[in-house]
Amino acid sequence: MSALLLRLLWIVVLGLPLAAAAHPRNYTKEARLMGSHFTYTVVADNDTLGWNGLNAALAETRRIDRLMSFWDSTSQITQINRAAGRRPVVVDQEVYELIERTLRISALSGGAFDITFASADKIYTFDRQEHPLPAPAVRLAAVARINYRKVLLHPATHSVMLQDQGMRLNLAGVLQGYGIRRARQVLDRMGIKGGLLNGSGDILCWGRQADGSLWRVAIGDPDHPGSISSWVQVTDVAVVTAGNYEQYFTSGGKVYGHIINPSTGLPATGLRSVTIICPDVELADCLDEVVFVKGPVAGLAFINTLKNVDCTLITDDNRTLVSKNMQVKYYRNNAPTTGQNQPATRP
Secondary structure (H helix, E strand, O other): OOHHHHHHHHHHHHOOOOOOOOOOEEEEEEEEEOOEEEEEEEEEOOHHHHHHHHHHHHHHHHHHHHHHOOOOOOOHHHHHHHOOOOOOEEOOHHHHHHHHHHHHHHHHOOOOOOHHHHHOHHHOOOOOOEOOOOOHHHHHHHHOOOOHHHEEEEOOOOEEEEOOOOOOOOOHHHHHHHHHHHHHHHHHHOOOOEEEEEEOOEEEEEOOOOOOOOEEEEEEEOOEEEEEEEEEEEOOEEEEEEEOOOOEEEEOOEEEEOOEOOOOOOEOOOEEEEEEEEOOHHHHHHHHHHHHHHOHHHHHHHHOOOOOOEEEEEEOOOOEEEOOOOOOEEOOOOOOOOOOOOOOOEO
């Protein structure tokens, strides 16, 4: 028996590889989805798995965008809005269940998160220009149409109805997180063991980078776009940030961001940036808006009542606040003290 044949026999018997195992590497692809910039990175042992995984993950997020976009004239959310006050609309199970989950967040937060906020959003233009605030009568008429309790669900038919005419749903506060969560499920089924999915600051990471290190997520400074004030090294967690310094207008020299307080119809004030860290990217995507609406003191107190959820925020007067278990690394000498009224940041 030749030496080569003998070696091949031992390979078969012992299960030894015919060649050295491929080294994992990071694969990255970008896309414009949901009106935002998405960057997906996965860790794979070969090009086929890496690129196929990225394409499948982005395709899943794109599917969800078409299905539930507020701006797509054919989406099921648009169909619900067109039928407001007139009739229920049968929707896909995943649409029904996502709306159902958002209503639970609304109840938990005392209405700080409300997907019917879109009933008031057309009274503002977030173009970074100076505008007068809408007249109180206009604002109050819009507020009268915001009420998550008037989203009527029919479990037997999987139908959704808005009780009053003029009401409108917009899942913008949760859709990026949901799209990322579904993309992760696609990658899990394909055998991808690690990755970082970033949808315009909504980040989900798991496993390790190709070199074995944890994922580093930067938290930036609203006063210095492109700069980093702090960061976290994490895995198997979501890091989600909302800020009021990209979509806003000014009135009387005061900045008004795009997150609406459902109880007043006014843009939420008091905070410039909120970063939530928790295992569920969909939940984190909702909670950053909850904190924005509640404000620094009540928002931080609310997060401190939740298990496995932490936050770091920057107030309008540039104080950094963190929840009781939050741990971040700071580039500058602006680290907060501990406690509920502490002076943090975003990518």
